[in-house]
Amino acid sequence: MASCPKLRIDEVSMAFKTPAGLYSALAPITLDIPEGRFVSLIGPSGCGKSTIFNIVAGLLEPTSGRVLIDGIEATGTIGRVGYMLQKDLLLPWRTVLDNTVLGMEIQGVPMHEARGRALPLLRRYGLTGFEYLYPSALSGGMRQRAALLRTLLFDTDIILLDEPFGALDAQTKLHMQEWLLRLWSDFRKTVVFVTHDVEEAVFLADEVVVMGTRPGHILEAIEVPVARPRLRTVALSPEFITIKQRCLELLNVNAAALGEAA
């Protein structure tokens, strides 16, 4: 299979039992993500973005459907993808360095070897001087960097980022976006990126997947044919604005439809 996608979400659906009956959080969703692609996922709260991530990371068993990695069944298996949750979840009793090696450590890599691998990366990606500090001494942006490097150092081909920059101020957020793109172009990972910020979604991604809610489903997948490396000013170009408008339209239509239903 030459065209085997890196990650295939195949007719995955999710329903939760509630006192009021079965609540369908996710309608059957199918999504193919080729190797090395950067895909943004946007949608209103409760559209099942985090549910998809939990299913792909193996933390949640889908009601139906399968997750395929390299064409091989991976439903319900953990440790196959790097997953960065909304919170940085750095362990306060570990130094930044020891936090970033957590994934390797759990996989059984000897501690000194793991540290040896992590150290140059920390230094190359903007954490010089912070290696031996504890997370409490770090700013929000630095903590996110450490958390992202922890995800990267886990060394999986696919990484899932759940609103990693959601809690940062606007200025830091811009820096972090560029930092992330640099990281991505160096490592060539397959990235799925969840965000609420449409501009962020379009700026970063090769493809933006817009989701609707009740139950969560895919409204449209939009290609972003903007050349890389992208400068900030790309956000002012007509093609960028067209894509952004289309995304906003989709999100609005969905919200309006919900408003009528309510």
Next chain:
Amino acid sequence: MALQDTVGRLSGTEAAPPPATIPAVAKPVRRLPVNKDWPAWAIVATQIGILVAVIGLWELGAQTGTIDAFFWSQPSAIARTLVIFFTAGDAWTDIAFTFQSTIYGFMLGTTAGSLLGLSFWWSRNYAAIVQPYVICFESLPKLALAPLVILVFGLGLASKIAIATALTLVVSTLTTYAGVKALDPDGEKLFYSLGASRWQVFRKLVVPFSLPWIISVLRVNIGLALTGAIVGEFIASQHGLGRAILYAGQTYDIALVWVAVLVLSMLAVIMYVSVSWVERLLQKGVTH
């Protein structure tokens, strides 16, 4: 202009000029209360002064007969008894006995309690089943079991350790469990997403996370362990400061009661201060 008109209409005093000053209502003038700190030497001097005054008045009262020295004894007699207690009496044996049962009970109860509290993380079912028993044991006045404990464990050190352990165990269990419950489920999610086993999550997340809780009960527990040891000695024992107090009381040797209480409180203070020091050291080691 339009705004002024509106304001004028609203206040109902059209065109009337606003009063230049607000009519003077006598407001009480109040300054921020200041609590002036005395210098350290003044505090210490006052403390010593109070102590000397109390002892002096006590002695004076006993000499003049205002205070019944038979019931209350008197400082000079207490001082004499103190010297005898240490030179001719069992002071060191008693201190060592009480100290040992306290320390053993403290360590046993704290360790077992912490492990029990941590173990509740492993299975929600197990925690749900065991919880009512722990709560029952917590609300039970454990000292009421002391006579039974003496019967089972005998008159020696073992029974005192058992009571001290019983008192400390529950506090450690419940506090550690509170720590375990405060664990962010997302932390576990992170570990599992990295492919961790349950044992890895326990060792690398649950235990280090709960350590501050475990450490925070050390100071409470050393006091409880001492109480347990003393009560054990009250009920039946051949040694210990608790036995010395009980024996002195029964033979109307009130001076000896004071001496034993004095030595006991010194022991308590020394243990409390050392454990506080260890606690601070450990807390510094585990939190950043």
